[in-house]
Amino acid sequence: MRVTIADIARLAGVSKATVSRVLNGRPDVDQATQARIQEIMAETGYVPSARAVGLASGRTRTIGVLAPSLRTPWMPELLQGVADGLEPTGYGLLLHAAAGDGPALERFAASVRGHAVDGVLAVEPGGAVDQLRELHRGGLPVLVVETGGRPSGLPAVGADLADGGARAAELLLAAGRLRIAMITGPATDPAGNTCAEGFTDRLTGTGAVLRSSHVTESDGSEQGGYDAVQRLLRARLFFDGLFVHGDAMAAGALRALHEAGRQVPGEVAVVGLGDVAPAAYTQPPLTTVRVPWAELGAAAARDLVNRLDGGAGDGGPVLLATSLVVRGTTPPVGRIPGQRSRRARTAELPVV
Amino acid sequence: MRVTIADIARLAGVSKATVSRVLNGRPDVDQATQARIQEIMAETGYVPSARAVGLASGRTRTIGVLAPSLRTPWMPELLQGVADGLEPTGYGLLLHAAAGDGPALERFAASVRGHAVDGVLAVEPGGAVDQLRELHRGGLPVLVVETGGRPSGLPAVGADLADGGARAAELLLAAGRLRIAMITGPATDPAGNTCAEGFTDRLTGTGAVLRSSHVTESDGSEQGGYDAVQRLLRARLFFDGLFVHGDAMAAGALRALHEAGRQVPGEVAVVGLGDVAPAAYTQPPLTTVRVPWAELGAAAARDLVNRLDGGAGDGGPVLLATSLVVRGTTPPVGRIPGQRSRRARTAELPVV
DNA sequence: CTGAAAGCGCTTACAG
């Protein structure tokens, strides 16, 4: 039924080896022969069997992507970047969207050991990192997308979150804020941790203070951010600057501040992290540390494919730049290094 | 290097055929022999080669998922459902996240024709539906997730959006709204179309009117919803009920109504569609037609795997129920059939 | 309950 390489060979009056050469674009084939073979392949609608190519060549031209959850706000954007980065290479994307532990992880590891994929792209693998190290030691190409978690020691691409945190601190300092509060996110979304390091480092010795009493943990959700601000307010803690490790939480924080009658940015300046969907549409629009999620995914895809195709990898870990998107939850200030305004500030935004 | 079935056979003193039988859980193997073989496989860490199994068995135990874009608000939720539904079956998920046309689609079709996957799950395929029909005619198992687009004639699962629309209409009627406006979404997210049919059908003969002048099209984004309401208001059109074909647009619509000083739900009652992330956190929280995205994905995955494993498919198209989630953008009314309150209404919500 | 052999559809040295 199915057209095979043998059919093409017979029709063209050549051997399977020659057809295979044409298929793989080898240069050492007679022009006329090549043209004839290609014509026959087109006429018959021949498509090589991925399964046979896989077995014979030892490669599937597919990479496995390990993503803890598609529900993390920035994950779809990052995955779309991976898909877009992969598309032109012809590599397929085998998606494993499940938490990095338990039987699901075992299943993933087995499929990887069964050579269903040529390499693995792991997004913030968390608990799966030990498995990945073992697979990597076993010779499997692995690339980790680090969004702020502990460096794994594996080949990685990430974003310069520490710098993003420093920029956030500079913006609050430029706005004259001296009593800072911070809402941290869940362990599964560790971008905030690294960002916080750059943030606190930059604050050191400036007169602005971030007390541990003013740091509260939340779960990444809008409601979580709302609750976190309520905790701060109920504890009667004073703060005029707030750094929130996630835009969804920041949206909730803004809601709580609004309900409490606290003016933003007049009384409290707020900076988020991520620049995901809700950021541009909060009231006021959220100033936030932008992470280039899609670019991160695309860079990771290209880097991994590069390694698979024999490239040595581009040396050390790749670190993409973050940037500060200044919208309406921080007061308009003079130019701040790295500031980037994505939206005209509207007249009704309060000015300090 | 790699442990193969031949190694296991030699170590166990049996033939490859017997090892294969154990591998595939065939019952006709001696208990002791089976135990010995399994022990040896465990000791050696044997994992069957997915590539060899694929070639020999003619199946890859992988399904291809065609998703136009991961940036559609409900897509991550739906995809997570697919992944979760697939997990226990052991099937892999080859993700193709690109618009249904152009060279990317060609690449997808080629990979499908190359038998890289056993079947295809297509989410709202749009322009790719002709390709899918052809593949289906060629014998490929195909399942379409229909979110409101034209029925493709292919095996499908969908949500009962017409019923959801009818519920939305009933809610507005119960609230006494007679001048209705509607904001429709982009062609790539056609859920609203079907929903609108049920909506207008239910309105017919009730005294409530939805004029074509009061229907405006938007792009699915928050800003698009905002702009759409501004268009309606600038045209000086009166409306006391508003049905928006997407929660993100509804969030923008609420923002525009707020800026214009229109009270919600007092002056305008608003119903959204989707029940995606922004819905619960708008001000007031959005009343919306809930679509069970994750369940939709999981049902599709199970149905397709069922077909692949020899099940005949469950008869006609599967249609999951939608429901109305009543929050704060519609006035509290007595029990409405099918109403479902997901959140305690807070005291400060305006009451008509 | 088990084995020998053919076959899945390619790729890859090797030889010419």
Add this chain to the structure above:
DNA sequence: CTGAAAGCGCTTACAG
């Protein structure tokens, strides 16, 4: 520039 042959690592009748 091209072909014959072996091999990738399994599964599947067929025979016993």
